[in-house]
Each structure stands twice: as C-alpha cells, then as structure tokens.
Amino acid sequence: MAERKTSIIHVDEHPWEDGGEIMTLPDGPRMKIYASDDATGRTDTLINFPPGYIEPRHTHSGWHSCFLLEGRWIVEGKEIKAGSYMHGPAGPEQPHGPFHSPEGSLVFATYSGTRDTMGHNWDATDPHAPAPSEQSAQSKTRIVDIDELDWQDGSNLMTLPAGVRMKVFDEDEAAGRTDCLIEFPPGYVEPRHTHSAAHTGCLLKGDWIVEGKLLKPGSYFYGPAGDDQPHGPFESPNGTLIFISFQGGTGAAIEHHWDSDH
Numbered sequence: 462m463a464e465r466k467t468s469i470i471h472v473d474e475h476p477w478e479d480g481g482e483i484m485t486l487p488d489g490p491r492m493k494i495y496a497s498d499d500a501t502g503r504t505d506t507l508i509n510f511p512p513g514y515i516e517p518r519h520t521h522s523g524w525h526s527c528f529l530l531e532g533r534w535i536v537e538g539k540e541i542k543a544g545s546y547m548h549g550p551a552g553p554e555q556p557h558g559p560f561h562s563p564e565g566s567l568v569f570a571t572y573s574g575t576r577d578t579m580g581h582n583w584d585a586t587d588p589h590a591p592a593p594s595e596q597s598a599q600s601k602t603r604i605v606d607i608d609e610l611d612w613q614d615g616s617n618l619m620t621l622p623a624g625v626r627m628k629v630f631d632e633d634e635a636a637g638r639t640d641c642l643i644e645f646p647p648g649y650v651e652p653r654h655t656h657s658a659a660h661t662g663c664l665l666k667g668d669w670i671v672e673g674k675l676l677k678p679g680s681y682f683y684g685p686a687g688d689d690q691p692h693g694p695f696e697s698p699n700g701t702l703i704f705i706s707f708q709g710g711t712g713a714a715i716e717h718h719w720d721s722d723h
C-alpha cells in the first residue's frame with residue numbers, strides 16, 4: 462500500500478544509524494532514515510559524513526537527489542557549498558563521485574528504492590579513484606551550486622500566495638521529479654492544500670511550524686499525493702528555506718489547490 466500519510470519528524474526525534482553498513486560504503490557516515498516505503502519506492506535520509514570522508518566513485522540500482530545542508534563537498538572536482546545539489550543517476554552504467562567532505566557535511570538524500578536496495582558498488586582496491594576529467598556524453602550526474610541558479614516566482618509555479626521563491630535544481634519529466642529550493646519570507650503562511658504529486662523534503666534554515674509542530678533545520682516533512690490528502694498549514698515566522706523533491710509528476714502536478722477563503 463502506498464504511503465498515504467503526512468509525515469512530520471523533528472530532527473531530534475529520530476535516531477542515527479550506521480550509514481556505512483546500510484549503504485555499503487567505507488565506515489564513517491551516520492544516517493537518520495526518515496522514511497523507507499516499498500509502495501512509492503522511496504527512502505529519505507539525513508546523512509552525516511565525518512571530516513575528511515571520501516565517498517568513492519560508485520554505482521547503485523536507484524537514483525538519488527542530494528541536498529547539502531552543512532559543510533562543502535568536492536564532487537568530481539567541483540566544489541559546492543551549503544544549499545547546493547547533486548543528483549546521482551541509477552544503474553551500473555552511471556558511475557558518479559568521488560565525493561570529498563573536507564570538514565564534514567550534512568546531507569539530505571531521497572533515494573529511489575528501499576533501505577534494502579541502497580547498496581553502493583565501488584572498487585575496494587582503489588577507493589579513491591579519481592573521476593574522469595570530463596563528464597561523458599552518457600553521464601546523467603547533475604551537480605549544481607546554489608549560486609548558479611536565479612530565483613523564480615514560486616507563487617506562479619506552485620499556485621501559492623505571493624511571496625514564495627524557488628530555485629529549480631532539476632526537473633525530470635520521465636521520472637516525474639522536480640527538485641528545488643524554496644524560500645518563504647518572514648510571516649508567510651502556506652495554506653492547507655493538496656496537489657497530485659507528493660513531496661519529500663528537509664528544512665534548511667529558519668523555524669517552520671507544520672500543522673502546529675515547530676521544526677528546526679534538519680527536520681523532515683512528507684506531503685502525500687492526491688486531492689484527498691490535504692496537509693498544512695506551514696508557517697514561517699522568521700523566514701524559511703527548504704529543500705523539496707516533488708515526486709509523481711511535474712508541471713501541473715505541483716500546482717497547489719487550496720481554499721483562498723482561509
């Protein structure tokens with residue numbers, strides 16, 4: 462059965478697990494697995510990489526969209542700062558990495574697959590093998606620094622009250638996925654609403670009050686798909702920055718339906 466429920470998890474409510482073991486990576490990462498859902502084929506996690514960690518170049522069966530909350534990453538030689546994005550594609554033909562985390566980092570990642578299919582394949586005889594100097598024509602790895610993108614009017618794209626801004630990191634019509642950064646100004650209230658896609662995401666900055674529950678950065682929110690699954694409201698008393706991955710459709714599927722009388 463598909464996960465049909467709203468999920469709101471404060472970062473301090475959830476335990477850390479051994480991420481090296483779960484992801485079959487070198488020892489060091491810790492993970493909070495906020496969701497692992499068979500029906501939607503989705504696993505959502507917060508990952509802490511220790512200072513100096515290098516995730517080797519690798520492949521895996523599903524894709525992942527990663528958002529950097531804290532620290533910096535050097536991904537295939539490109540440095541990206543907090544607020545930036547990386548999408549690692551699915552399948553044995555799509556190696557990506559290595560990922561260097563010089564001072565340690567905190568990452569939110571949504572994987573296609575369950576926690577049992579998150580295993581990474583990499584060369585243990587040469588774990589720090591460098592990436593090719595150029596991306597191949599077949600490569601679907603996407604690495605976007607936050608400063609590379611301009612803000613867009615999120616109220617238009619998502620049909621929400623004026624004031625919200627978005628940076629769209631990646632939109633994949635075939636996969637039905639839109640990965641974006643969303644900024645709500647101080648005092649903004651996103652009304653209770655529905656949409657035909659689902660969204661999964663993580664709070665990056667500010668306070669966020671979701672259905673009356675106060676969240677701090679690193680916390681998790683999942684809004685289910687369908688017009689029978691209203692969720693919210695979402696209050697941003699001092700301004701809020703969040704990462705959201707809409708899954709289950711693009712374009713009209715991320716339009717929000719809400720009652721303008723409320």
Ligand SMILES: [Fe+2]
Nearest residue numbers: 521525549557
């Ligand atoms: Fe990966």
Ligand SMILES: [Fe+2]
Nearest residue numbers: 656660684692
């Ligand atoms: Fe929503």
